[in-house]
Amino acid sequence: MVELLSPAGDIEKLKMAIHYGADAIYIGGQNYSLRANAKNFSYDEMKEAVKLVHAKDKKLYVTVNIVFHDEDFVGLEDYLLFLDEIGIDAIMVSDIAVLDLCNKLNLKLERYISTQASILNSKAALFYKTLGATRVVLAREAMEEDVKSIKKEADISIEAFVHGAMCTSFSGRCILSNYVTNRDSNRGGCAQICRWNFTLKDKNDKLVDNNFWIASKDLNMIEYIQDMANSGIYSFKIEGRMRSTYYIATVLHSYRLLLDMVKNNQIDETYVEFIKKVLNRCANRETAPQFFKNHPTEEEQYYLSNIEEVSNQDFLGIVLENKNGIITIEQRNYFKLTDEVQFFGPNIDCLNYKITNIYDEKDNEIQIANHPQMIIKIKEDLPLSPGDMMRLKIFDK
Amino acid sequence: MMKNKKILISPKNIEEIKKYKKIGITNFLFALQDFSIGYPEFTLEELYELDINVYLNINILFDTKKINDFKKIIPKLQFVKGIFFEDVGLYYLLKDSNIFLIWATAHFVINSISINSWLTRVDSAKISNELTKGEIEIIINKTTKPLVLPVFGYNEAMYSRRMLLTNFNRYKGYKMMKNGLLSTNSNNEFNIIENANGTILFYKKPFNYIKIINNLNQDNILFYYIDASKINNFKLEEMLNYNNSEEKFLNKKTIFKLEER
Numbered sequence: 001m002v003e004l005l006s007p008a009g010d011i012e013k014l015k016m017a018i019h020y021g022a023d024a025i026y027i028g029g030q031n032y033s034l035r036a037n038a039k040n041f042s043y044d045e046m047k048e049a050v051k052l053v054h055a056k057d058k059k060l061y062v063t064v065n066i067v068f069h070d071e072d073f074v075g076l077e078d079y080l081l082f083l084d085e086i087g088i089d090a091i092m093v094s095d096i097a098v099l100d101l102c103n104k105l106n107l108k109l110e111r112y113i114s115t116q117a118s119i120l121n122s123k124a125a126l127f128y129k130t131l132g133a134t135r136v137v138l139a140r141e142a143m144e145e146d147v148k149s150i151k152k153e154a155d156i157s158i159e160a161f162v163h164g165a166m167c168t169s170f171s172g173r174c175i176l177s178n179y180v181t182n183r184d185s186n187r188g189g190c191a192q193i194c195r196w197n198f199t200l201k202d203k204n205d206k207l208v209d210n211n212f213w214i215a216s217k218d219l220n221m222i223e224y225i226q227d228m229a230n231s232g233i234y235s236f237k238i239e240g241r242m243r244s245t246y247y248i249a250t251v252l253h254s255y256r257l258l259l260d261m262v263k264n265n266q267i268d269e270t271y272v273e274f275i276k277k278v279l280n281r282c283a284n285r286e287t288a289p290q291f292f293k294n295h296p297t298e299e300e301q302y303y304l305s306n307i308e309e310v311s312n313q314d315f316l317g318i319v320l321e322n323k324n325g326i327i328t329i330e331q332r333n334y335f336k337l338t339d340e341v342q343f344f345g346p347n348i349d350c351l352n353y354k355i356t357n358i359y360d361e362k363d364n365e366i367q368i369a370n371h372p373q374m375i376i377k378i379k380e381d382l383p384l385s386p387g388d389m390m391r392l393k394i395f396d397k
Numbered sequence: 398m399m400k401n402k403k404i405l406i407s408p409k410n411i412e413e414i415k416k417y418k419k420i421g422i423t424n425f426l427f428a429l430q431d432f433s434i435g436y437p438e439f440t441l442e443e444l445y446e447l448d449i450n451v452y453l454n455i456n457i458l459f460d461t462k463k464i465n466d467f468k469k470i471i472p473k474l475q476f477v478k479g480i481f482f483e484d485v486g487l488y489y490l491l492k493d494s495n496i497f498l499i500w501a502t503a504h505f506v507i508n509s510i511s512i513n514s515w516l517t518r519v520d521s522a523k524i525s526n527e528l529t530k531g532e533i534e535i536i537i538n539k540t541t542k543p544l545v546l547p548v549f550g551y552n553e554a555m556y557s558r559r560m561l562l563t564n565f566n567r568y569k570g571y572k573m574m575k576n577g578l579l580s581t582n583s584n585n586e587f588n589i590i591e592n593a594n595g596t597i598l599f600y601k602k603p604f605n606y607i608k609i610i611n612n613l614n615q616d617n618i619l620f621y622y623i624d625a626s627k628i629n630n631f632k633l634e635e636m637l638n639y640n641n642s643e644e645k646f647l648n649k650k651t652i653f654k655l656e657e658r
Contacts, residue, residue, distance in 0.1 A: 068507070119486075120460045122486070168561070173555065175555070178646070189653030
């Protein structure tokens with residue numbers, strides 16, 4: 001058994017994550033989470049989220065993973081008691097003071113060690129296990145032998161990122177944002193300075209290059225999923241609590257199908273190649289596998305002069321209803337008659353379709369759908385369900 | 398006032414030790430070869446001969462291979478007075494030894510509650526630098542064992558497992574370099590240093606916290622830590638009077654929610 005773990009930045013994205021096959025979902029509250037400027041969840045929304053998730057027999061985790069200053073502890077005890085009371089399954093933690101408090105309060109919820117703790121070895125995992133942790137989220141820098149060793153020697157549940165943004169640094173070991181913008185990276189204010197352009201001089205203060213980058217490509221572990229599962233990883237984690245609904249749906253859809261193949265020991269290489277291309281387009285940054293098999297080289301760095309930024313206009317619409325041969329769609333990007341599109345969803349792998357008709361809400365035939373979020377209809381008998389996505393057909397399966 | 402016997406100093410090289418000993422400094426912190434990043438490195442063999450208190454700075458995160466390599470040298474650490482550790486796995490490995498252990502995870506030693514939790518397990522902790530004067534005072538006053546307070550040096554700003562200089566130089570076809578200077582368009586400058594363990598950035602301007610120490614509870618300070626390893630011809634008096642230091646965090650709280658601007 002493995003777990004597909006999705007981020008959700010708000011209730012709508014959480015519903016989408018459930019719909020697209022996540023086994024578990026992680027969210028942040030208004031405080032103590034490393035995405036301080038995401039919308040995040042209010043107390044009432046967290047209660048609703050627990051109900052939604054548990055109704056589908058899935059799990060809900062909450063990040064409490066800032067590195068605390070003394071002043072940040074105000075209200076923490078009440079917050080942890082609240083999370084425990086409403087039935088949150090686990091919290092993700094990086095500061096041992098939070099673990100101590102959970103133990104003191106005798107909370108039911110499980111404690112997972114956040115990737116902020118940068119765990120790469122079994123001794124570190126054993127340390128946190130003695131403090132009551134039941135899972136470790138490995139550092140993104142973990143290699144295959146590290147995973148195997150941790151599984152064997154620490155015998156603890158292992159969670160690992162498989163897709164999404166990468167820090168240049170070890171997580172938690174960077175305060176560039178604090179220096180450059182006065183925003184505290186370890187309390188959720190990271191301004192992503194590692195993605196800025198730098199000037200590089202040599203040790204004699206002589207200019208080397210005015211365009212020096214330290215950023216990496218985003219993570220994409222599609223091609224190593226089988227090996228990751230074999231090495232002992234239980235939870236396959238998608239990064240991106242601030243990402244769009246389309247991004248979440250596309251990534252989850254791809255990994256859900258892939259993990260089901262892993263479960264059945266039947267990886268379809270054609271499918272792997274197809275979703276690698278799709279995933280490379282669904283965010284505006286190039287992706288690559290990182291660390292698990294090899295230390296990153298220049299191939300995994302994000303040197304902007306060499307890369308065309310991908311515009312993200314592929315997401316065309318979301319299916320609202322399919323009834324009596326009429327498909328109702330909420331538009332998200334421009335499309336027109338004769339466009340080649342693809343539908344995908346939890347029950348539909350990838351359906352190619354050439355648009356032969358478009359109607360507006362008043363049933364007038366139109367040529368183009370060019371207003372954001374306009375409601376249109378396509379009269380066609382297609383096996384679609386509410387929540388399915390329509391994207392531009394760029395690659396054929 | 399800072400007493401020299403309470404000073405812990407990182408020298409640039411072995412030769413410098415003599416001049417520090419002359420003024421009564423006996424505690425030294427050395428980055429251990431193969432197990433550190435960003436500082437001049439020393440071997441156990443060259444440290445073994447010295448008539449001083451040797452502390453080791455093990456400031457990397459350990460992968461499986463590295464921790465296995467470290468296990469092999471544990472029998473050779475008997476002469477070492479103490480170890481500053483970044484990786485909690487190293488604590489777990491050494492917890493039953495008699496070695497004096499100092500928790501020094503960069504950017505994490507920033508609140509009194511976590512420090513006190515650690516102090517039930519280890520002997521001391523080295524306070525991280527990105528704190529206000531008030532926060533440092535709170536920590537010194539509330540913690541249960543004497544701590545190590547960095548008072549002069551260069552603050553770590555970022556530590557990566559990636560070979561950022563090597564990768565870029567390969568990409569550009571440049572001559573290989575292992576250190577340099579980075580600057581952003583907002584005129585912040587960082588020294589960049591790479592070794593086999595990755596890449597580390599230090600803020601270019603040194604910090605000087607000498608001015609705040611008189612207000613602190615001296616009894617709860619184990620060492621005042623001075624990193625003199627990156628300065629040529631370093632003189633203690635010059636450091637004491639150094640005015641062009643950075644005070645990015647000492648007097649200004651960092652924010653993390655944009656509405657706090």
